[in-house]
C-alpha cells in the first residue's frame with residue numbers, strides 16, 4: 001500500500017473546503033469497508049483520503065413529519081437498522097441495512113458508503129429507491145438534492161462530481177396506508193452479496209386499491225433499476241394474489257440481467273419473479289398493518 005495524505009475535518013464546511021483545496025485524486029472514507037479493500041487489495045492509490053469520522057453532524061439520524069427521514073453520511077448501518085424511527089416507519093430501510101455483510105461490517109459501514117460505492121448488488125439501494133429517496137450532495141458550488149433513481153451511472157460510478165460528497169440520505173415521509181419490503185437471494189445465508197435483490201413499496205387507497213407501487217431491482221443491471229412495467233400493472237388496481245403474480249411475471253420479463261459466475265440470466269429472471277411476488281405481498285400486508293396498528297405508528 002502506498003502512502004497517502006489523511007484528512008479528518010470536523011465539519012461539513014471544512015470537508016467541502018478541503019476537497020476544493022486538495023483537488024482530484026482523493027477518496028472519501030466513511031466506514032472503509034469497501035474503500036480499504038480497494039486500497040489494500042485492488043491497487044487503488046488515492047492521493048489523499050478524507051475521513052468523515054469526526055464530522056459529528058453527519059452521524060445523525062432524524063425524522064420530521066414534513067421532510068421525512070434523514071440519515072447522515074457517517075451514520076453506521078447498525079445504528080440505522082436499529083433506529084426506532086426506521087423500525088416503525090421505514091422498516092424496508094432496516095431490512096436492507098441489516099443484510100449488509102455481518103454485524104462487524106454494519107458497525108463500521110454506512111448507508112451513504114453503500115450507495116456511493118455503487119455496486120449493482122448494494123443492499124441499501126433498492127429499498128431507498130422504492131421509497132423515492134434522494135441524497136443531499138455538498139460541494140464547492142453549494143448543495144443539490146439528487147433523487148436516488150438518477151444517482152447511479154454504472155458499476156462503481158455515480159453522478160457525483162469531483163469535489164462533491166453525499167452529506168445525507170433523505171427519504172420522504174411515508175404516505176398513509178403504505179408499506180414496503182426488501183428481500184435478496186444469496187447462495188449463503190450470511191456474508192454474501194445479492195444475486196438478485198428486490199425492494200417494493202405499495203400505497204393503498206380505498207380498501208385494497210393500489211394508488212401507487214414502486215419496485216426496484218438490484219443486481220440485474222449495471223445499476224439498480226425500477227420495474228416500471230410491473231408497477232403499471234398494479235397502479236389503480238385492486239390488489240389480489242393474481243394481480244401480484246402478473247406484476248411479478250412482468251418484472252421478470254422486463255429485467256435484462258446478465259449471466260455471470262453467480263447466476264445465469266434465466267436464473268436471475270426467475271429470482272426477480274419470486275422476490276417481486278414476495279416483496280409485493282409483504283408490502284401489501286405492511287400497508288394494511290399500518291392501518292390496523294392505528295395512528296400511533298405515524299405520530300410521535
Ligand SMILES: Cc1cc2nc3c(=O)[nH]c(=O)nc-3n(C[C@H](O)[C@H](O)[C@H](O)COP(=O)(O)OP(=O)(O)OC[C@H]3O[C@@H](n4cnc5c(N)ncnc54)[C@H](O)[C@@H]3O)c2cc1C
Nearest residue numbers: 028030031032033034035101109110113114116122123166
Ligand atoms: C466482508 C464484507 C461483506 C460485505 N457484504 C455486503 C453485503 O452483503 N451487501 C452490500 O450491499 N455490501 C456489502 N459489503 C460492502 C460494504 O460493506 C458496503 O457497501 C458498505 O455499506 C460500505 O459503506 P462504508 O461506509 O464502509 O463505505 P466506504 O468503504 O467508506 O466507501 C465506499 C465508497 O464510497 C465512497 N464514499 C463513502 N461515503 C461517501 C460520501 N458520503 N460521499 C461520497 N463518497 C463516499 C468512498 O470514497 C468509496 O469509494 C461487504 C463488504 C465486506 C468487506
